[in-house]
Amino acid sequence: MSTISYSGGVVCRKPHERSDEGTLAMAIEVSYMVAAAHAAVKAQVAKINDLNVYPVPDGDTGTNMLLTLGSALSETSGKSYGSPEEASRACARAALMGARGNSGVILSQMIRGACEVLADRRSLAAEAFAAGLDGARERAYASVREPVEGTMLTVIKDAAVAAREAFEEGDTDLPSVVGAARQAAHDSVRRTPELLAVLREAGVVDAGGLGVAVILDGVYACVTGQEIEVPAAGEDGAPDLETIHAQEEAWGYCTEFLVDGFDGDVEEFREHVYASGRSVLVVAHDDVVKVHLHTQDPGGALSYAGGFGRLAGVKVDDMEAQVRSHDPEGRPAARLGVVAASRGEGNRALFEQMGAVVIEGGQGENPSAADLAGAVEETGASAIVLLPNNKNIVPTAAQVGELVEAKTYVVPTTNLAAGLAVMVGYDAEGEPDEVVEEMREISDSLRVGEVTRSVRDARVGEREVPEGAYMGFLDGDLVAVEDGIRETALVVAREIVGDGADVLTLLKGEELAEAELEGILDGIRDSYDLLEVEVRDGGQPLYPLQMVAE
Amino acid sequence: MTTAIVTDSTTSLAPGVLERPDVRVVPLTFHFGDHETYKDKVDMTNEEFYERLRDSDVFPTTAQPSPGDFVEAYEALSDYDDILVLTLSSKFSGTYDSALQAAGMVDRPVHVLDSKSAEMGSGLILLEALRCIDEGGDFDEVRHVAERAIGGARVLFAVGTLEYLAKSGRIGRAQRLLGTALDVRPVLEVAGGEIIPFKRTRGRKRQLATIVEEVRPAAEAGHPLYFGHIAAPELLSELAEQLGVEEKLIAEIGGVVGSHVGLGAYGVAHL
Numbered sequence: 001m002s003t004i005s006y007s008g009g010v011v012c013r014k015p016h017e018r019s020d021e022g023t024l025a026m027a028i029e030v031s032y033m034v035a036a037a038h039a040a041v042k043a044q045v046a047k048i049n050d051l052n053v054y055p056v057p058d059g060d061t062g063t064n065m066l067l068t069l070g071s072a073l074s075e076t077s078g079k080s081y082g083s084p085e086e087a088s089r090a091c092a093r094a095a096l097m098g099a100r101g102n103s104g105v106i107l108s109q110m111i112r113g114a115c116e117v118l119a120d121r122r123s124l125a126a127e128a129f130a131a132g133l134d135g136a137r138e139r140a141y142a143s144v145r146e147p148v149e150g151t152m153l154t155v156i157k158d159a160a161v162a163a164r165e166a167f168e169e170g171d172t173d174l175p176s177v178v179g180a181a182r183q184a185a186h187d188s189v190r191r192t193p194e195l196l197a198v199l200r201e202a203g204v205v206d207a208g209g210l211g212v213a214v215i216l217d218g219v220y221a222c223v224t225g226q227e228i229e230v231p232a233a234g235e236d237g238a239p240d241l242e243t244i245h246a247q248e249e250a251w252g253y254c255t256e257f258l259v260d261g262f263d264g265d266v267e268e269f270r271e272h273v274y275a276s277g278r279s280v281l282v283v284a285h286d287d288v289v290k291v292h293l294h295t296q297d298p299g300g301a302l303s304y305a306g307g308f309g310r311l312a313g314v315k316v317d318d319m320e321a322q323v324r325s326h327d328p329e330g331r332p333a334a335r336l337g338v339v340a341a342s343r344g345e346g347n348r349a350l351f352e353q354m355g356a357v358v359i360e361g362g363q364g365e366n367p368s369a370a371d372l373a374g375a376v377e378e379t380g381a382s383a384i385v386l387l388p389n390n391k392n393i394v395p396t397a398a399q400v401g402e403l404v405e406a407k408t409y410v411v412p413t414t415n416l417a418a419g420l421a422v423m424v425g426y427d428a429e430g431e432p433d434e435v436v437e438e439m440r441e442i443s444d445s446l447r448v449g450e451v452t453r454s455v456r457d458a459r460v461g462e463r464e465v466p467e468g469a470y471m472g473f474l475d476g477d478l479v480a481v482e483d484g485i486r487e488t489a490l491v492v493a494r495e496i497v498g499d500g501a502d503v504l505t506l507l508k509g510e511e512l513a514e515a516e517l518e519g520i521l522d523g524i525r526d527s528y529d530l531l532e533v534e535v536r537d538g539g540q541p542l543y544p545l546q547m548v549a550e
Numbered sequence: 551m552t553t554a555i556v557t558d559s560t561t562s563l564a565p566g567v568l569e570r571p572d573v574r575v576v577p578l579t580f581h582f583g584d585h586e587t588y589k590d591k592v593d594m595t596n597e598e599f600y601e602r603l604r605d606s607d608v609f610p611t612t613a614q615p616s617p618g619d620f621v622e623a624y625e626a627l628s629d630y631d632d633i634l635v636l637t638l639s640s641k642f643s644g645t646y647d648s649a650l651q652a653a654g655m656v657d658r659p660v661h662v663l664d665s666k667s668a669e670m671g672s673g674l675i676l677l678e679a680l681r682c683i684d685e686g687g688d689f690d691e692v693r694h695v696a697e698r699a700i701g702g703a704r705v706l707f708a709v710g711t712l713e714y715l716a717k718s719g720r721i722g723r724a725q726r727l728l729g730t731a732l733d734v735r736p737v738l739e740v741a742g743g744e745i746i747p748f749k750r751t752r753g754r755k756r757q758l759a760t761i762v763e764e765v766r767p768a769a770e771a772g773h774p775l776y777f778g779h780i781a782a783p784e785l786l787s788e789l790a791e792q793l794g795v796e797e798k799l800i801a802e803i804g805g806v807v808g809s810h811v812g813l814g815a816y817g818v819a820h821l
Contacts, residue, residue, distance in 0.1 A: 045584060053719075059611065059717075059719070060581070060611040060612075060613070063581065063584050063611065064613055066584070067587070067613070093618075096616060096617060096618045097616055097618035097619070098616060098618075099616035099617065099618070099648075100579070100613035100614070100616065101613045101614060101644065102614070102644040102647070104613070104616075105614070105616065105617065105644060105647065105648060105651070108616070108617075143651065144647075145647070145650075258653075258659060260659050312659040312661065349731075350731040350732075351731075353731045354731050420731060420732055421732065421752065423731070423732075424732055424734055424750050424752055425750060438749075501753075502752070502753030502754060502755040502756060503733075503752045503753035505732060532733070532753060532754075534732060534733055536731070536732070550752050550753055550756065
């Protein structure tokens with residue numbers, strides 16, 4: 001017995017000395033090919049996982065294919081079978097039983113299809129291999145309700161076609177035919193982004209497709225005994241989750257049913273059903289026929305099928321209604337924009353990250369209504385929320401509506417921390433009136449505080465405020481005058497949290513030292529066990545600390 | 551005419567359901583890395599799973615059952631005339647496809663329904679179907695009851711973080727809740743088979759209050775509720791208390807769904 005091993009690429013020793021050029025004896029090579037395929041996928045599993053964005057970007061396509069092959073491997077490895085039929089059946093069954101994940105299930109169907117063809121061959125010659133790939137292609141396509149191109153289905157199809165063509169053009173040598181299939185598979189993998197938008201947007205090739213190509217690499221190594229380099233699959237950057245959308249065809253009614261006790265001509269039935277819809281799948285198994293199609297007339301399809309047998313498992317979904325109620329696409333991008341007045345690099349970055357256009361301005365540097373209007377136009381949206389984030393900018397913001405065509409809303413936030421809290425309710429794609437109501441609700445529920453420093457001796461209400469003292473404000477009212485920033489901040493924090501707040505957000509200003517911030521945080525945490533405290537480096541001038549409690 | 555029900559392990563099972571001869575549960579699997587595979591709710595206790603989730607630096611992945619697993623379940627129920635299959639949402643997993651494929655591999659009609667939900671949601675749907683069986687309903691009645699429950703079931707749930715859903719790729723339209731500069735504790739909804747954002751909230755209290763406000767009408771009308779959590783029993787008790795529910799169904803969410811929503815998630819399903 002020979003062994004199969006791999007390192008980096010795939011290394012296989014010749015399974016055995018072949019007496020008949022281009023032919024392997026059938027009863028044992030099934031297990032060799034499975035082992036080689038398993039080894040090849042194992043070497044590439046991380047790479048395949050990383051590519052996975054379709055149909056669910058959960059990064060386990062390689063693992064699922066490997067586990068599926070592993071199940072076939074543990075069935076076939078080291079076993080001897082009495083006949084090709086027995087070997088093929090055992091292998092197909094093991095793959096089916098061990099199939100994991102969507103890609104694994106489709107792979108198991110490919111193995112099943114190939115095994116069904118190979119079961120009645122005495123040996124694996126070039127023609128048998130090509131026929132086996134075609135069987136794999138057929139089962140794979142039949143196994144999914146809606147075959148999607150640009151996936152492992154396309155790759156097995158292209159490989160099968162290439163193998164068949166190579167054989168018909170006179171390549172009767174097994175390694176040449178496998179080589180042609182393998183090359184075609186890799187070429188096909190590189191083309192998958194052209195066929196499937198979700199791959200194109202994520203900048204990756206199809207993970208399952210690469211898995212199929214890698215399996216053929218393993219088989220190639222197995223039949224040639226050569227070390228091969230697995231070709232790079234082209235661009236395979238990390239998937240960009242934000243660009244991933246399901247790409248289902250949405251047309252008519254998705255209609256599924258079984259016809260039990262089917263009595264009639266399956267081919268005639270199939271032709272009729274194919275002509276009456278899209279994404280049609282008709283699978284006959286003994287006297288049960290399973291049908292899937294998208295059609296504008298599900299009733300017509302059902303009554304036609306009812307003439308052939310008893311209907312069961314009828315399921316009809318309105319695809320267009322699903323799209324109407326679920327799919328935000330088709331609406332203009334950013335129905336609702338936000339313009340936020342802000343100071344400090346950190347705050348600018350925070351607002352921009354949440355989707356706002358930032359205009360520099362705040363305490364001591366108020367933007368004009370014209371400045372705000374310019375920023376509104378920059379958003380390109382037809383409805384805009386203005387966040388003044390300062391008491392003195394609120395009246396200016398209220399003027400902007402008269403200067404621009406877009407509809408404007410003012411949510412009268414009085415500091416930057418409040419503005420950020422309100423942004424949590426922002427949804428660029430939502431119904432503007434509803435989103436604004438949500439943002440106003442948040443704004444109304446906030447308690448807003450800040451700490452600043454007196455620039456001269458002053459009298460505020462009943463209080464004397466000496467120059468250089470720290471002043472603490474709560475919702476605009478002076479609540480603390482202290483020499484130290486920590487004491488001031490803790491008074492404001494205590495007042496603002498009261499006994500109701502759940503989350504306290506602190507924005508660190510440019511004048512606040514790290515060590516002072518730590519001291520303040522320790523003081524807050526000592527007083528409140530359950531309070532969630534969030535700190536962001538806002539970098540605003542004049543206010544060493546702004547805070548908001550929710 | 552007798553009807554049996556096959557479901558998958560992501561359906562929350564009320565007390566006594568697992569022991570019924572007319573119910574079979576097909577497990578999904580979850581994996582930590584490439585080498586450790588566990589059957590959902592079988593190979594690991596929930597406590598062990600929560601601990602692994604807390605300590606592990608790899609995110610677990612999950613896999614649907616093979617068609618063969620369903621074939622075995624169908625074959626084990628040969629004493630029954632009809633089989634109804636209830637799977638978790640086809641938008642979350644290929645389990646529905648496995649069940650359908652398996653239906654084509656046995657020589658008797660098997661009716662597969664997509665619950666369009668999971669855990670407590672599919673748990674309530676299953677209970678409705680079983681109640682119909684126990685009341686002597688025939689297959690068509692059972693199926694009708696299940697389909698109506700699928701149309702009405704809704705799950706509202708809170709997560710501590712969106713990180714797990716984002717990593718799992720099953721975040722659906724809640725995608726747009728990501729990318730906020732402040733920590734958000736969102737309330738999410740399972741409806742129409744997918745996860746949709748219900749509300750962005752900040753802080754545990756607001757999160758809880760949002761669920762209470764939304765579910766209160768159903769609770770007051772006496773509709774069935776099914777609570778569930780992942781290592782968050784206190785929050786769950788508070789939720790039930792605020793809803794004024796005394797006798798309650800509570801599920802500990804298992805490894806497969808837990809892998810996707812993360813620790814500290816809790817919620818309630820209603821019909």
